[in-house]
Amino acid sequence: KQEVTQIPAALSVPEGENLVLNCSFTDSAIYNLQWFRQDPGKGLTSLLLIQSSQREQTSGRLNASLDKSSGRSTLYIAASQPGDSATYLCAVQETSGSRLTFGEGTQLTVNP
């Protein structure tokens, strides 16, 4: 059974700092991995999707990497801003269009 773990559970940083969020998964036979952002009381916003054949994806100040063989992914946020404060969730999909298995999330607070 696939299990997804995110470390740390919570992170508080000053504005402008670069930071890394970690995600690990137990079964490396995945189809893709997605990073999401969730604001309090809201749904999920897809940030980045990495196919199993890819090593990384970038969007603006966000960069996600994937090391499938070791079961790890990182989300790098450059020059953090207070507006980045949210919970970040990673999730893996084992086949195309199948369910997602989520980690517990990292609650990020960026202080002005």
Place this chain on the structure above:
Amino acid sequence: GAVVSQHPSRVICKSGTSVKIECRSLDFQATTMFWYRQFPKQSLMLMATSNEGSKATYEQGVEKDKFLINHASLTLSTLTVTSAHPEDSSFYICSARGGRWTGELFFGEGSRLTVL
């Protein structure tokens, strides 16, 4: 990206009543939609997989008679919480596959159910 819309975003009901939540894919057809439940400060728990034109597949421990799922068209799935009780109060989120080849899933805005 693809858009998934949920309605209502918030609902308060009395214990014993039934509540219906709608999930629509606005700009694409979704043969499969997923319903998740999220408790405060916890991650998402998959409740069921909704397949257009057929019965939903429920996860272990989810009561199918309590959480009725209907997927009558390629753009609409509904979750009905029957005879709701306070312990059913939660945040319910649906998702649908928007990327045909990437498998990417897009999520609705969620529905906050409070049962008094």
